[in-house]
Amino acid sequence: MAKQTDISTLGEFGLIDHLTKEFVVRRPSTIKGIGDDAAVLNYPKQQIVLTTDMMVEHIHFDLSYTPLKHLGYKAVISNLSDICAMNAIPKQITVSLAISNRFSIEALEELYSGIQLACTNYKVDLVGGDTTSSDKGLIISITAIGSAQKDMLVYRSGAQVGDIICVTGDLGSAYLGLQLLEREKQVFLSDPNMRPQLSQHDFVLMRQLKPEARLDVIDIFRESKLLPSSMIDISDGLASELFHICTRSGTGAYIEEDKLPIVQQAELLAFEFGLDPTVCALNGGEDYELLFTIAPTEIDKIKLIPTISILGAITEASQGINLHSKSGRIHPLKAQGWQHFSPAQ
Numbered sequence: 001m002a003k004q005t006d007i008s009t010l011g012e013f014g015l016i017d018h019l020t021k022e023f024v025v026r027r028p029s030t031i032k033g034i035g036d037d038a039a040v041l042n043y044p045k046q047q048i049v050l051t052t053d054m055m056v057e058h059i060h061f062d063l064s065y066t067p068l069k070h071l072g073y074k075a076v077i078s079n080l081s082d083i084c085a086m087n088a089i090p091k092q093i094t095v096s097l098a099i100s101n102r103f104s105i106e107a108l109e110e111l112y113s114g115i116q117l118a119c120t121n122y123k124v125d126l127v128g129g130d131t132t133s134s135d136k137g138l139i140i141s142i143t144a145i146g147s148a149q150k151d152m153l154v155y156r157s158g159a160q161v162g163d164i165i166c167v168t169g170d171l172g173s174a175y176l177g178l179q180l181l182e183r184e185k186q187v188f189l190s191d192p193n194m195r196p197q198l199s200q201h202d203f204v205l206m207r208q209l210k211p212e213a214r215l216d217v218i219d220i221f222r223e224s225k226l227l228p229s230s231m232i233d234i235s236d237g238l239a240s241e242l243f244h245i246c247t248r249s250g251t252g253a254y255i256e257e258d259k260l261p262i263v264q265q266a267e268l269l270a271f272e273f274g275l276d277p278t279v280c281a282l283n284g285g286e287d288y289e290l291l292f293t294i295a296p297t298e299i300d301k302i303k304l305i306p307t308i309s310i311l312g313a314i315t316e317a318s319q320g321i322n323l324h325s326k327s328g329r330i331h332p333l334k335a336q337g338w339q340h341f342s343p344a345q
């Protein structure tokens with residue numbers, strides 16, 4: 001096993017210095033990053049977009065199959081995805097940690113190498129955070145700050161009747177990646193000599209362990225002068241997020257089952273687990289893709305962008321929110337996004 005050094009050898013300030021010394025500042029809007037009582041940012045004439053997410057060990061992640069580097073990367077991505085969902089550009093993050101003495105300096109270096117990789121890939125500056133101890137698990141809270149011109153911001157509430165519903169990327173893979181990791185964990189727990197059967201499932205595993213935020217699509221929107229009428233990130237599952245758009249916009253919607261972008265590897269795995277691939281795509285979650293609506297006049301621009309699927313259209317609220325099945329039936333959709341709090345037993 002690699003060398004494990006107790007956190008106490010560095011002390012709190014030494015630890016922060018050690019973990020953040022390799023981070024470089026890239027954004028002109030970062031006037032002061034780490035090292036003072038507060039960061040200073042400069043955003044003349046822009047609107048600031050701010051979001052925060054907390055991830056708690058055993059609730060949101062399981063370190064028995066999540067490498068710390070991936071966890072750091074994903075924790076940043078989940079925040080950047082929310083900034084992108086406003087059609088804004090992410091610029092800075094802060095990272096706050098509660099850590100038990102179970103974690104060594106080497107373990108935290110791994111976590112920060114993932115955070116740093118995300119900062120590099122998305123040109124985001126780490127400008128601060130907080131560090132405290134916890135009695136057992138690991139808690140990571142990340143705040144992301146982004147910006148956009150006022151007239152570029154896209155809200156959940158802007159969908160209009162007749163607008164076209166689109167989604168980026170593919171759906172359901174991250175959920176199936178998680179099912180696979182959970183299955184192999186149970187196999188391992190019942191017989192530690194069993195080797196995990198993961199090799200042919202790289203795609204779904206990467207979708208679960210190393211998701212990306214769709215900043216590439218936000219950039220294409222700008223290049224092609226396309227402004228969605230509404231947008232949301234679908235980390236909690238397509239169905240529940242479509243409900244959010246419809247509720248906020250005061251509309252209904254329909255989507256067509258045969259338009260759901262499900263890759264073959266995910267579909268085969270769903271069958272192996274006895275799951276319906278459509279249900280995985282609608283309710284799976286953690287896909288970090290963008291669900292958005294556009295005016296029908298913009299459809300030609302959308303067709304030029306790869307990795308975007310047209311799913312359906314926005315309707316009057318009185319029509320409800322429906323799935324048109326492959327067999328031609330109309331099913332009312334249910335918002336079964338992933339719920340963090342289940343009702344008391």
Ligand code: ADP
Nearest residue numbers: 016034035036037095096097127128129130131
């Ligand atoms: P304060 O006493 O004002 O809370 P700290 O000593 O906690 O300040 O932090 C010193 C500097 O290090 C600040 O710029 C703070 O934002 C930054 N910082 C603290 N913890 C972290 C962390 N886990 N990751 C990145 N930066 C951090």
Ligand code: MG
Nearest residue numbers: 129130131132
């Ligand atoms: Mg502090």
